[in-house]
Amino acid sequence: MDPTLTITDCKVVDLRFPTSEEAHGSDAMHSDPDYSAAYVVLTTNQSDLTGFGLTFTLGRGTDLCVGAIEQLAEKIVGKQLSTLVESFSETVHQLANDSQLRWLGPEKGVVHLATAALLNAVWDLWARAEGKPLWKLVCDLTPEELLRCINFSYLSNALTKEQALEILQANEATKAVREAELLETGFPAYTTSAGWLGYSDDLIRRLCREALADGWEHFKLKVGANLEDDRRRAAIIREVIGPDRKLMVDANQRWEVAEAIEWVKSLAEFNLWWVEEPTSPDDAVGHAEIARAIAPIGVATGEQCQNRVMFKQLLQLNAISFCQIDSCRIGSVNEILGVLLMAKRFGVPVCPHAGGVGLCEYVNHLVMIDYIAVGASLENRVAEFVDHLHEHFVYPVEVKRGHYMPPQAPGYSAEIHTASLDDYRYPDGVEWQKRLSK
Amino acid sequence: MDPTLTITDCKVVDLRFPTSEEAHGSDAMHSDPDYSAAYVVLTTNQSDLTGFGLTFTLGRGTDLCVGAIEQLAEKIVGKQLSTLVESFSETVHQLANDSQLRWLGPEKGVVHLATAALLNAVWDLWARAEGKPLWKLVCDLTPEELLRCINFSYLSNALTKEQALEILQANEATKAVREAELLETGFPAYTTSAGWLGYSDDLIRRLCREALADGWEHFKLKVGANLEDDRRRAAIIREVIGPDRKLMVDANQRWEVAEAIEWVKSLAEFNLWWVEEPTSPDDAVGHAEIARAIAPIGVATGEQCQNRVMFKQLLQLNAISFCQIDSCRIGSVNEILGVLLMAKRFGVPVCPHAGGVGLCEYVNHLVMIDYIAVGASLENRVAEFVDHLHEHFVYPVEVKRGHYMPPQAPGYSAEIHTASLDDYRYPDGVEWQKRLSK
Incomplete structure (x- = not known):
């Protein structure tokens, strides 16, 4: 990986598919899910390398995840990818323990869903930078390298690093x-x-x-x-x-x-x-x-x-x-x-x-x-x-x-696909404008 | 209580006090807390009756709670207070089980903090409508009336309604x-x-x-x-x-x-x-x-x-x-x-x-x-x-x-106090404008 590869911006899209119209995904607790995502695009100083990530949501409230991602993104925008992933567990710690946002979880609900989306995009970017599918990138790491990526906090009474x-x-x-x-x-x-x-x-x-x-x-x-x-x-x-x-x-x-x-x-x-x-x-x-x-x-x-x-x-x-x-x-x-x-x-x-x-x-x-x-x-x-x-x-x-x-x-x-974003971005995508203007 | 008393609007304020400047509230996990609140004002069709409630936050992310409250408020604005509190546990169920927002918790994190703020305001309004401090309102309810206010879901293997x-x-x-x-x-x-x-x-x-x-x-x-x-x-x-x-x-x-x-x-x-x-x-x-x-x-x-x-x-x-x-x-x-x-x-x-x-x-x-x-x-x-x-x-x-x-x-x-809201509303309050314009 090029050590100068730097994340220069984070854009987040509120993406919603009107799946509730056909009862797809309906269950005992979710009667009208609109399958949705807070979708993250990390741009870099290399025009051919972009990281994409998302967290899955059900419609309303996707905007809350978007807002949380935008706030967490401040911790990674401007950083070199190599720095972020070389001590990846420290990067995770920084995201999870923002001293103000932490109160809103910790590590649960909207803020944690946002963390997932953002880190999913960082992993995507890393795998692309290495030219490998994510699974192959991870499986090719040595056990010691892999260990450095893991969030072990609060686990030691069930799993130590040695185990x-x-x-x-x-x-x-x-x-x-x-x-x-x-x-x-x-x-x-x-x-x-x-x-x-x-x-x-x-x-x-x-x-x-x-x-x-x-x-x-x-x-x-x-x-x-x-x-x-x-x-x-x-x-x-x-x-x-x-x-x-x-x-x-x-x-x-x-x-x-x-x-x-x-x-x-x-x-x-x-x-x-x-x-x-x-x-x-x-x-x-x-x-x-x-x-x-x-x-x-x-x-x-x-x-x-x-x-x-x-x-x-x-x-x-x-x-x-x-x-x-x-x-x-x-x-x-x-x-x-x-x-x-x-x-x-x-x-x-x-x-x-x-x-x-x-x-x-x-x-x-x-x-x-x-x-x-x-x-x-x-x-x-x-x-x-x-x-x-x-x-x-x-x-x-x-x-x-x-x-x-x-x-x-x-x-x-x-x-x-860009066309899907244009169609299903909420509320200004083509498909939503059709529905909301009725 | 007047049975026609109706909640007509919900306004939410992002209120932040710059307490981090003096290390008040600092602890092992929260190094720079700005003691904050998402503050709810429920107006009614009676100009002399308003409900006030809040949830406590630490600065960044208060806006996320504000956004969540605004979405949940749709479930109580336009409703009669008597309807909301007569089957209060059903009101709670409606808030906790919005079929789309529920995915973002359930009942934890930002959405649950928002639920707390909103319900705190409903309780405030109820107590004001009865002309009693909240503790007195609750203690004067009969055991059966009190039971109808309680959220018992998922508790029955530790506490039944009968117990x-x-x-x-x-x-x-x-x-x-x-x-x-x-x-x-x-x-x-x-x-x-x-x-x-x-x-x-x-x-x-x-x-x-x-x-x-x-x-x-x-x-x-x-x-x-x-x-x-x-x-x-x-x-x-x-x-x-x-x-x-x-x-x-x-x-x-x-x-x-x-x-x-x-x-x-x-x-x-x-x-x-x-x-x-x-x-x-x-x-x-x-x-x-x-x-x-x-x-x-x-x-x-x-x-x-x-x-x-x-x-x-x-x-x-x-x-x-x-x-x-x-x-x-x-x-x-x-x-x-x-x-x-x-x-x-x-x-x-x-x-x-x-x-x-x-x-x-x-x-x-x-x-x-x-x-x-x-x-x-x-x-x-x-x-x-x-x-x-x-x-x-x-x-x-x-x-x-x-x-x-x-x-x-x-x-x-x-x-x-209204003056406090004017001073500490984020980011447009007087005290924040002083700091942000530096």
Whole structure:
């Protein structure tokens, strides 16, 4: 990397897709999501190098994330990229511990979503500067180099730097084998496209059949609004997919702890693999109580898990059987690496959350990193895939026969077509002006 | 209350005091706090009735809270106050579960701080409409009426509505006795004014002596930056206050779990009553580990405890000996009542966090409510008091001989003088224009 490469400006776009018009993404808690993103463009002193990053949002409030990114950007604009990434954990510390903004979190909510977007763009820029896809950049780092990128703060009672180093070193010799395997067959994915709460029974049946024909092996149903509806829909899916394929349900935090236990038991006859987000994402103790009661059905959570400290507790309390990291809610690769390492240490498979805007593009890199450098296993691993909105990305995710294929273009894959920005920028994009002027 | 009383508008002010210029409020994590507030004014269809509320912030990012309040305000502007408060828990649910904004929390960070400000203003308006100080309004509700105000969601595995009702009913017969007692002697307070991290040894010694002379019995020292400094300062305070008065230390989240244990043990000889915020506010499991290791020194936390779900876990895991609710971080009286009731059920005294902007004014009401209607004990109870910025309030807190005295004016005491708004509104207030034009 050219050591003089310097970030000269940060532009942020409020980007919203009117997905609520077709009930895409509807679940027990989010009845009208407009899949959106606070989208970051880092320009540099080299006209051919730009960093792109985003955090995923649901419509209203995207402007708050944009505002937070603009304030945090002051800490990286004017800096050399080499300085930022050589002591990357210190860069992260500076962002997370702004002595005034910290009060608004710390490391959670709007400010942390903003941190994620900004750091995602820095990682993109770094990977582009090295001419590699992000996953390859990370996997080519030595264990010691990788360690310097990780946000370890507040983790030491579950994972020390020494323990992390041991995990990374143990994987070194076999990284090339796993990389070759991924390039050949990809990483297993599952689809959520069939089971949204707002869909009719007929639509669910048809989408399941289509997914089966496309080679999918795992199916997820949104539940939690009405038990009889859930039982009917679970029966439909189980009937279509047969007895052996995996069926998961997702309650999107709808339940109290005791209610979750009772509801899941009422669905157990449909042979569930996991129940996702059974209750408040903040309730590690509650998840542990649920996990004990519904075993062998596993508990999965993470898409709204606010940061590594909450993941740490979920793991310490044996509250989750599946760790669903989110690429845009926690502080980018720096924080995600710490969670991957903790999950490895606690023996819990990482099955990332995706969908939304750009989450599949991001997750594609993260599962490669986990398999090659950290988790080093495919057992019980499967990454979410939702086939929405990929057409807006310059380097859209590639899925073949139900598997994520390793991205080849340099960067972290979040660059969005200029035409899409012009159409869906809120509120002045073409598509929004059509709607708002009605 | 007049049933036609209707909220007609919500104005929000970004208010910042340049307190960083004198190191007031400096601690291990916040080196340059500008004590600030997102300040809410709810106007109504009655010109003599207005609701005032705020959430406390530290400078940068206050604008984000202002923006979030403006978006949430759409849910209450145009509504009749009687409708909002008659099913107050439903009103809270509507605010907390906006299907798009919820993604940015849920119930944490900027959006939840905004919720607190808005609901604080609704409570103020209700109390003014009833012609009572807030504490009196709440304590005069029947247990059943009070129950309808409480946000119980996600609490049922620690506190059911039936258990809450039992607690409230058991206190009914003796409420008047405790109210009379508070009107006579007030609620015990402690001062943090002496021990800020940025203060010199001489200043600490002088402020401690002054506080002693004013009748204070509890003293708190900010620690965590340097152990030798902390030991020297703790020795100074212990020498000045003598062997029997209470000394607490506050690390403002500076430590890893093992580091906290070791550091506190190194200060134990100074006879500490509690250690406050030893590590990440999100780490209930870590706090429990610390609590087990440093007993009989107690763990205290809460000023950055994001919501009732986190307080629930701190209580379930026996992680805290003192529950430090914050009046502006969690969702106003509705959420605070749930925490007070859980603390009562788990036998943990509530010792609210205060200081900042308006926190003392709020806490003054909350400790009255806790003593009269919920906790019903003064054992190990003491509320923080910091003597800063009260001059900006129309109804400033009254402290006598180290005790908070019950407020008498109708409302929730957050109304700020118009002249103060004109001076400190950011960035166009007189005092900011002076500074920004330099």
